[in-house]
Amino acid sequence: MPWIAGYPREKVNWGPTIDGEKCVGCGMCLNCGKNVFRWxxxxxxxxxxxxxxxxxxxxxxxxxxxxxxxxxxxxxxxxLYKKEGIWGKVREEMIKEGKITG
Known part of the structure; x- marks a missing residue:
């Protein structure tokens, strides 16, 4: 996955939190194709x-x-991306996949 270029996903604190008091139950978030949410x-x-x-x-x-x-x-x-050099690794992956030129 180029966005983190082999860095362990579990070490990247990124994902949603739902405030149950605010949620109106529309289900819009269930359209996420990554199977993050449950009803x-x-x-x-x-x-x-x-x-x-x-x-x-x-x-x-x-x-x-x-x-x-x-x-x-x-x-x-x-x-985190700066500290771990992830941006450079992402760039390398993008070049390798032919998405950008070096």
Missing amino acids: RDGKSSVENFFNCQVVGCSTCANLCPAKAITFPDLEAVRA
Whole structure:
């Protein structure tokens, strides 16, 4: 997966949290194709935090009409990418896959 270029996904704190008090039970977040959410008692819940595999994606939060979904601080993720050299590794993977030129 180029977004983290072999770095262990479990070490990247990125995934949604749902505030059950705010959730209106619309089910919009269940459209996520990564099987992150489950329907429980008329509302969504996060069942597979690390299935949120596109680090930086927050589409579910952007579409939530109740603004019940939040994500960790993106600056913390950027700091991790810098510290672990992930950006350089992602670039190498993108070149290897022919998505960009070196």
